[in-house]
Amino acid sequence: MRLETLRIQGLRCLGEVSLSLAAGINVFIGANGAGKTSILEAVFLLSHARSFRNGAKEALLQRNASSLAVFAELRHTDTRLCRLGLGKEGSRWDARVDGERVPIGRLVRECAVVCFEPGSHALIAGAAEERRRYLDWGVFHVEHAFLGAWRRYQRALKQRNSLLRSGESVSDALFLPWEAELAQSGHEIDQQRQLYLEQLRPKLAESMAGLLPELGSVELRYRRGWPDDLSLAEQLRMQRGRDLARGHTTSGVHRADWSIVFELAPLREHLSRGQEKLTALACLLAQAVLYAEHRGEWPVMCLDDLASELDLAHQQAVVDQLRVANAQVLLTGTELPQALQGPEARVFHVEQGRLAPLL
CATH class of the missing domain: 3.40.50.300 (P-loop containing nucleotide triphosphate hydrolases)
Structure with a gap:
């Protein structure tokens, strides 16, 4: 385009x-x-x-x-x-x-539009929100059902957080429909994200090899936002007491994150600022390549x-x-x-x- x-x-x-x-x-x-x-x-x-x-x-x-x-x-x-x-x-x-x-x-x-700018290193060194934005932009452009699931999840999250801030007198029954919606839409989002990352990994490896070959092989690690051995419904039920004390939902796809690990720089702190910028640029180029593969145009x-x-x-x-x-x-x-x-x-x-x- x-x-x-x-x-x-x-x-x-x-x-x-x-x-x-x-x-x-x-x-x-x-x-x-x-x-x-x-x-x-x-x-x-x-x-x-x-x-x-x-x-x-x-x-x-x-x-x-x-x-x-x-x-x-x-x-x-x-x-x-x-x-x-x-x-x-x-x-x-x-x-x-x-x-x-x-x-x-x-x-x-x-x-x-994919943009590399002076603040792009935040994709690597900044808060998880930046990495979720990157991930969800990519999923949005290849998976038409993503936006609907994301909107349902955000609505249910807002309602559950409102109940959590209402205090401990709120009946457990009031949480059930919102937690069910969070679990269902969250599962859809997580599956779509994981599928996207599987498609992104080889593009990312190629991009990193072109820009940062001195750091060796690269691995992309994903954390979905709740333990792998539990469903989101189980996690929300188990965490309800702690979430009431904190006034917000502490588990779910809104807490997901991912990270880049190099063979010769296993921790982000091992990267210089210049290497952080190149890593971010490689991520953006890999995303553009994958977009072009799906949509037939860069x-x-x-x-x-x-x-x-x-x-x-x-x-x-x-x-x-x-x-x-x-x-x-x-x-x-x-x-x-x-x-x-x-x-x-x-x-x-x-x-x-x-x-x-x-x-």
């Missing part, structure tokens, strides 16, 4: 931006704070309905603006053209596909500030892989990276939220 056009209104420092994108590599260069990352952020919003940046959601809006909007024309490999839109006014988000208002899930299923690849995140050899390795895959790439930097010197890339200069094509 590739974005043919992109229009952004009221996002951070971008007041009104409209551009046509090349099918291959697109590079946005300019000084720090010029608005380069916000362009990638706009594309990411269409695929995830959230930013990859930390901070309050209100910070997405341009100063003194009351709304923001991102529009794009997306061309699939089968030549199908989709017109996508995502807007925010106040606290309300509005998603559209081909002019029709749709649920957010419909929009993000249509547009797939996701849009965003690489923020690539030259400051990777040395030249690794920049070249990544760019070469994406060229071979014919993936559309959106890349930012303060200058044109050496790995992209040549006539292939479309280059834009970004200054104070304005864009001008250079090549």
Whole structure:
């Protein structure tokens, strides 16, 4: 898939931006704070309905603006053209596909974007929530039943947590229907996650071998969020007393996590910050490869500030892989990276939220 056009209104420092994108590599260069990352952020919003940046959601809006909007024309490999839109006014988000208002899930299923940016090392070194997001994004795009199970699970989790906060006087009978729903939907989610990880493992091994061969073989370990020798229904029943004391549900798929273990670096603490970044990048590339295998087209690849995140050899390795895959790439930097010197890339200069094509 590739974005043919992109229009952004009221996002951070971008007041009104409209551009046509090349099918291959697109590079946005300019000084720090010029608005380069916000362009990638706009594309990411269409695929995830959230930013990859930390901070309050209100910070997405341009100063003194009351709304923001991102529009794009997306061309699939089968030549199908989709017109996508995502807007925010106040606290309300509005998603559209081909002019029709749709649920957010419909929009993000249509547009797939994988982004490597300075905060991506949190996928390896950060909280489990980051790794669950990565995992569930992948499952969502290959398993249509996932979203329904995830919504049922979240609703039941909210209800059970509400009962837990009500105190010990709550009858056990009130917990039973919500725990049954948690157990059923949680089992579906866990099975879908495990199947996805089995498909991801060989892609991950290949990706790691290309970027971190010095660390030896790699193993991906998954913890589902409750003991392997119990069903989730049994675990919820056994943990009800402790959960009442804590006021929230301590077991379930919302507590799942996964980790990467290298033969020559068995603990995460053995990795340098640079190796954490390369591990995260390898995970993202492996996910993109698996997406392409399932869907017949690569996701849009965003690489923020690539030259400051990777040395030249690794920049070249990544760019070469994406060229071979014919993936559309959106890349930012303060200058044109050496790995992209040549006539292939479309280059834009970004200054104070304005864009001008250079090549």
